[in-house]
Amino acid sequence: MELRVAKTKKMSDAMHDDINDGLRFRNSNCFCGMRAIVRISDKRNENRYRLFLCCPKDACRFFQWCIPLKTSLSYAEDFQQLQEELCVLREELRVVHDKVHLLEQTKKMVKIIFIGWCLLCTTLALLLTVIMT
Structure with missing residues (x-):
């Protein structure tokens, strides 16, 4: 009787281990900062039924x-944290890009005004030269 209990326990442990060894996916946040959702591709190509965020x-x-x-x-949690930091960095990069773009436009306007002056x-000077002569 004890042998059967031991076998049953080992079998349930093995089943539990199989569940723990299943596929895991990294959670991710979208560019809005919200938790991204998982969907299944329904395109009729090689990506059909593929999961995406x-x-x-x-x-x-x-x-x-x-x-x-x-x-x-434990590594998956580290990846999640890195993904969240990446989203923050992307947003900061977008803000910097917008500021640089604005500065470039301002620089072009300054050049145009300088050339105009x-x-x-x-x-x-040409008119004064003509008038003076």
Whole structure:
């Protein structure tokens, strides 16, 4: 009788281990900062029935294929934290990009104004030269 209990216990432990060794996917946040949701591709191509992450509101057009993790859950938590930091860095990069773009536009306007002043001064100098002679 004890042998059967031991076998049953070992079998249930093995089943439990199989469950723990199942596929794991990294959670992710979309560009909006919200928790991305998992969907199944229904396209009629090689990606049909493939899992992907996207924005729950389809606001930021976030898209990422689900790639199974082959690491333990503790690493998965580290990956989740890195993913969240990556989203923050992407947003900061977007803000910096917008500021640089604005500075480039301002720089172009300053050049145009400078060239305009140079042309005006040259024209005035030519007119004064003509008038003086």
